[in-house]
């Protein structure tokens with residue numbers, strides 16, 4: 001047995017359920033490169049339809065700030081660097097996941113967090129995430145069919161495919177007639 | 180803030196029903212208990228593929244084969260979601276896989292029983308996945324955000340697992356004499372291992388009080404087990420099948436189905452590694468890991484080459 005060969009970088013995965021819906025965080029996968037991260041993300045998180053696009057970014061490239069951290073330590077201090085675009089994801093409800101909210105321009109991740117806390121309403125945000133646009137990898141429109149279409153034909157992956165309630169009812173009815 | 184002040188604030192958050200997120204302050208014991216539970220849960224999903232995996236090539240028709248393949252594939256996915264949740268607490272994938280492969284980590288005892296006939300595929304789906312759903316629906320309300328989100332996602336898929344199994348048990352129970360005998364035999368073998376899945380009785384379960392106080396669990400082992408019996412027992416009987424428990428009866432006052440004593444010696448024997456299939460399951464898992472080495476190496480070589488090309 002070899003160890004040391006199971007720990008590839010973690011990628012956060014975001015999936016989009018429909019064309020006009022925001023990308024929502026699904027969880028992470030490990031992969032040697034972003035291409036494989038997208039492939040793994042499809043297999044791990046999208047075995048059923050309702051997905052039109054996937055984004056991945058290395059977990060290490062995401063800066064996070066929780067409401068608790070904001071309250072105890074305040075808004076992060078921006079540092080110098082070159083101006084770039086950061087995608088912003090917010091977790092707004094206790095049970096929900098992080099959802100894509102828009103983007104900000106900043107010279108550092110800390111600056112992006114500061115800009116995000118400024119731009120998006122603080123009151124109902126529980127966690128802020130910022131990701132440098134340059135480090136996000138996305139599925140291409142021409143891959144959508146091959147990645148997501150096969151799941152659409154697999155109705156047997158859904159509980160509604162199995163008529164257990166009807167079967168039990170018919171059995172009870174037959175039982176009743178026999179009495 | 181002092182350590183005690185932080186603990187008080189943390190417990191107040193739990194009482195308000197808030198979810199704790201990575202980055203938030205949490206007691207070290209909360210983190211430890213969660214890593215233990217989530218990684219065991221992840222290992223169970225992965226090991227859970229084995230009893231059913233052996234029947235994929237022997238499925239009686241193409242429909243059943245596709246269904247079983249899809250179910251086993253889901254279990255692999257569940258393992259992945261759960262390893263992810265544990266990683267948000269600082270556990271590494273490497274540590275967890277290593278603990279599983281070395282035999283240090285535990286996984287659900289139920290997967291150390293053999294699947295002897297095709298009817299086992301029905302009964303495992305109905306009983307084992309049915310028991311898992313009760314546990315996971317409870318864990319979906321867990322105070323730790325990433326675990327609760329993984330559970331919401333998993334529970335939706337488990338419902339397919341349970342129903343495909345139950346459908347098979349219903350059909351077999353109404354089939355030929357040989358089919359009825361086969362499904363009754365499977366019910367007899369899987370009933371007690373499924374009952375044991377909920378773990379020791381509450382008074383024997385040392386971790387329960389702290390898990391409930393911090394809303395990692397919101398219901399006890401015995402409460403969940405009672406729901407399970409109440410759900411399954413009457414329907415099994417409606418199918419004309421029996422459960423291997425001579426003491427099973429309905430309690431007039433509560434409407435609860437009361438079960439007979441559970442063989443805890445057997446439970447601990449299997450948990451400690453001496454069940455009917457522990458050695459076989461571990462060998463299969465290690466072999467799969469070793470056989471996959473060249474794939475991991477190839478993927479890594481490809482990634483390195485692509486990175487080299489990009490840099491050049």
Ligand SMILES: [Fe+2]
Nearest residue numbers: 224253254257
């Ligand atoms: Fe599962």
Ligand SMILES: [Fe+2]
Nearest residue numbers: 254308337340
């Ligand atoms: Fe399952």
